[in-house]
Amino acid sequence: MEAVKLPQPYGLRLEMIRAKGYTSEQIVALLGKDSAEALREQVGQEGNWDGFLDYVREHRGEVETALTTGYRFKFLTIGGVRSLLTIRFGKEEGKDFRFGGMFLEDVRLCPEELAELRELVPRHWAFVEEPGGQGTEPAPIRIQLAD
Structure with a gap:
């Protein structure tokens, strides 16, 4: 369903x-x-x-x-994604992610949070792994419009 x-x-x-x-x-x-x-x-x-x-x-x-x-x-703007990161996941702009106008970068989420976020947001958003994860820390994610 x-x-x-x-x-x-x-x-x-x-x-x-x-x-x-x-x-x-x-x-x-x-x-x-x-x-x-x-x-x-x-x-x-x-x-x-x-x-x-x-x-x-x-x-x-x-x-x-x-x-x-x-x-x-149904639809989510980049501002909506930014709000969702703050409200649901307790993430702080400037600390846990950076706002780039039409995208979010350096988004720090554990694997469970990332899976949850992927289920919530519409498919017009893409999640791109960025370089920079160290040790057991997950790699940062960039959230941008899908091609």
């Missing part, structure tokens, strides 16, 4: 909630409250939680499936 595909803003919102330590079941319950105020209090003030909840109301089944069985982004 193909993974549910979520638009960038809503997938990133789910990642923001998850980054606060909520399980999939807890997120379903939190979204069931249908309260932007609860999301602002428990997750963060930034962003349009009202618009996110509108999307959840219209696509509840897809969102719940995404939470329980996984998902992939």
Whole structure:
């Protein structure tokens, strides 16, 4: 079965909630409250939680499936990939990766994180191993548009 595909803003919102330590079941319950105020209090003030909840109301089944069985982004800009690295994987720009405008380079991910990222991002992004891995440290990755 193909993974549910979520638009960038809503997938990133789910990642923001998850980054606060909520399980999939807890997120379903939190979204069931249908309260932007609860999301602002428990997750963060930034962003349009009202618009996110509108999307959840219209696509509840897809969102719940995404939470329980996984998902992939329908489309993801380079800024979205950068945000995903920060939100989901706790990576810091300048330390764990560098932003090059239309690509990310020197991305430092363990093999499990890289596999997870590959499952999330659409196929229009390519992952290119760069020289520089030392010892047991994985080689850095460059993320760029696929040819």
